[in-house]
Amino acid sequence: MVTPPKKIEVAGLQVWYGRHEVLKNLSFDVYDHEILAIIGPAQSGKTTLLKVLNRTLDSAAGATLKGTVKIDGEDIMKVRSVFDLRRKVGMVSPLPVGLPMSIFDNVAFAPQQAGLTNRTELADRVERCLRQAALWDEVKDRLRTLGSKLSGGQQQRLTIARALSHQPEILCLDEFSIAIDPVTTMRIEEVLKQLRSQMTILLVTNLVQQAKRLADRTLFLLSGDLVEIDRTDVIFSDHPAQRKTYEYVNGIFG
Ligand SMILES: Nc1ncnc2c1ncn2[C@@H]1O[C@H](COP(=O)(O)OP(=O)(O)OP(=O)(O)O)[C@@H](O)[C@H]1O
Numbered sequence: 078m079v080t081p082p083k084k085i086e087v088a089g090l091q092v093w094y095g096r097h098e099v100l101k102n103l104s105f106d107v108y109d110h111e112i113l114a115i116i117g118p119a120q121s122g123k124t125t126l127l128k129v130l131n132r133t134l135d136s137a138a139g140a141t142l143k144g145t146v147k148i149d150g151e152d153i154m155k156v157r158s159v160f161d162l163r164r165k166v167g168m169v170s171p172l173p174v175g176l177p178m179s180i181f182d183n184v185a186f187a188p189q190q191a192g193l194t195n196r197t198e199l200a201d202r203v204e205r206c207l208r209q210a211a212l213w214d215e216v217k218d219r220l221r222t223l224g225s226k227l228s229g230g231q232q233q234r235l236t237i238a239r240a241l242s243h244q245p246e247i248l249c250l251d252e253f254s255i256a257i258d259p260v261t262t263m264r265i266e267e268v269l270k271q272l273r274s275q276m277t278i279l280l281v282t283n284l285v286q287q288a289k290r291l292a293d294r295t296l297f298l299l300s301g302d303l304v305e306i307d308r309t310d311v312i313f314s315d316h317p318a319q320r321k322t323y324e325y326v327n328g329i330f331g
């Protein structure tokens with residue numbers, strides 16, 4: 078079997094908040110164009126792991142890190158520009174974070190900052206991102222309305238559209254469906270499956286069924302330990318390598 082190229086290589090990653098070790102010696106790879114789900118109970122370190130990848134952990138008081146993380150073979154701690162890294166690694170937080178501007182401008186902001194000024198191209202980019210986030214049909218007639226006037230679920234999709242507007246190579250989603258109804262969640266899941274052809278997706282979810290539906294592989298974190306990472310069908314089978322994995326995905330604890 079041919080191993081797909083590695084997009085992310087994590088080796089010996091340890092993270093502490095003060096003296097509390099929240100990620101314990103993690104080593105794993107993420108392949109190009111896969112959807113990797115990261116599952117685990119509350120406080121197992123899932124969000125922290127995503128924060129390492131775009132270096133937002135840098136700004137957390139008292140956080141220290143050991144080990145290496147490479148993206149496209151480059152050590153992310155040694156990159157010249159953290160801003161470029163963050164463009165490459167898009168992040169969607171659990172709750173929508175809107176900019177205080179119109180729907181259009183929320184999505185146009187990043188491309189404009191990056192120098193895209195042609196109005197037609199900009200409008201095309203905005204439309205494409207809103208479509209990708211399954212929001213276009215609901216907002217196409219009111220693009221000049223404030224983003225904050227949208228419902229919670231719509232704002233979350235606007236957040237996804239904004240993350241896509243940077244044209245990230247890696248898209249990290251942290252429990253994106255927390256404020257979204259099941260029908261919209263399913264629509265976004267379909268969107269994510271399609272986006273996989275364009276990017277690598279890391280999906281933190283505490284809905285194990287969402288991991289089962291979407292992910293090529295699944296990583297199980299428990300109290301900062303990487304219990305197991307494998308193909309999703311193996312993780313959800315009757316015989317994953319670790320008993321704890323079986324118990325967690327089958328709701329025996331968590
Ligand atoms: N800024 C911080 N300062 C100190 N401790 C923190 C900070 N952020 C997170 N922690 C602690 O690190 C541990 C892991 O937190 P993290 O948010 O990564 O877990 P999680 O798996 O995303 O949890 P949840 O499912 O509840 O979102 C927890 O014990 C948490 O209290």
Ligand SMILES: [Mg+2]
Binds near residue numbers: 123
């Ligand atoms: Mg979290």
